[in-house]
Amino acid sequence: xxxxxxxxxxxxxxxxxxxxxxxxxxxxxxxxxxxxxxxxxxxxxxxxxxxxxxxxxxxxxxxxxxxxxxxxxxxxxxxxxxxxxxxxxxxxxxxxxxxxxxxxxxxxxxxxxxxxxxxxxxxxxxxxxxxxxxxxxxxxxxxxxxxxxxxxxxxxxxxxxxxxxxxxxxxxxxxxxxxxxxxxxxxxxxxxxxxxxxxxxxxxxxxxxxxxxxxxxxxxxxxxxxxxxxxxxxxxxxxxxxxxxx
Numbered sequence: 001x002x003x004x005x006x007x008x009x010x011x012x013x014x015x016x017x018x019x020x021x022x023x024x025x026x027x028x029x030x031x032x033x034x035x036x037x038x039x040x041x042x043x044x045x046x047x048x049x050x051x052x053x054x055x056x057x058x059x060x061x062x063x064x065x066x067x068x069x070x071x072x073x074x075x076x077x078x079x080x081x082x083x084x085x086x087x088x089x090x091x092x093x094x095x096x097x098x099x100x101x102x103x104x105x106x107x108x109x110x111x112x113x114x115x116x117x118x119x120x121x122x123x124x125x126x127x128x129x130x131x132x133x134x135x136x137x138x139x140x141x142x143x144x145x146x147x148x149x150x151x152x153x154x155x156x157x158x159x160x161x162x163x164x165x166x167x168x169x170x171x172x173x174x175x176x177x178x179x180x181x182x183x184x185x186x187x188x189x190x191x192x193x194x195x196x197x198x199x200x201x202x203x204x205x206x207x208x209x210x211x212x213x214x215x216x217x218x219x220x221x222x223x224x225x226x227x228x229x230x231x232x233x234x235x236x237x238x239x240x241x242x243x244x245x246x
């Protein structure tokens with residue numbers, strides 16, 4: 001009996017310690033859990049949206065031949081009368097309206113010939129065998145007279161002195177305006193604006209033969225500017241101009 005009593009007493013002592021330890025653990029855990037509840041959860045890092053791919057730069061491709069443009073040339077060939085080889089062979093190009101196009105090449109490459117073909121100076125004044133097609137503002141110029149194209153295309157020659165003929169700077173410009181049907185009331189303003197544009201505003205009434213080479217070249221350019229054709233062809237138009245004049 002005494003042994004049983006001792007065993008019961010021993011179990012009670014151990015049980016109380018175990019129960020007390022469990023309570024202590026629960027209190028400790030409860031405090032820890034409460035502390036966790038009081039803390040704000042760390043912000044979640046938002047996944048970064050995938051950046052849109054940058055558009056690739058497209059390299060300009062060859063011009064689309066056939067669309068309405070200022071100048072369209074297809075497979076142009078030109079052989080001057082008596083020549084043994086062509087001055088132009090298979091030239092194809094297109095110049096959009098409002099664009100500035102530069103034709104470059106060595107001496108004898110055919111730059112001036114191309115300009116003459118565009119204005120019909122070849123073959124109307126310089127006999128040659130032509131093949132291919134030229135369109136100005138969408139219209140074929142096959143068979144057209146030079147004068148019929150004056151309102152569409154104008155040109156300053158490489159030999160600019162060859163196109164000056166008047167003994168008066170003003171009349172040099174008036175001549176083209178009168179022969180292209182510009183209203184007489186508009187001519188004085190056209191002349192004044194054109195001369196001012198090339199730095200010859202005070203040269204009205206002067207004899208072109210008294211001008212320097214650069215001044216003559218500017219006068220030839222002024223005659224073209226006064227006409228205001230939608231297409232202008234200038235064959236080496238700055239050869240005699242000083243850096244300021246250019």
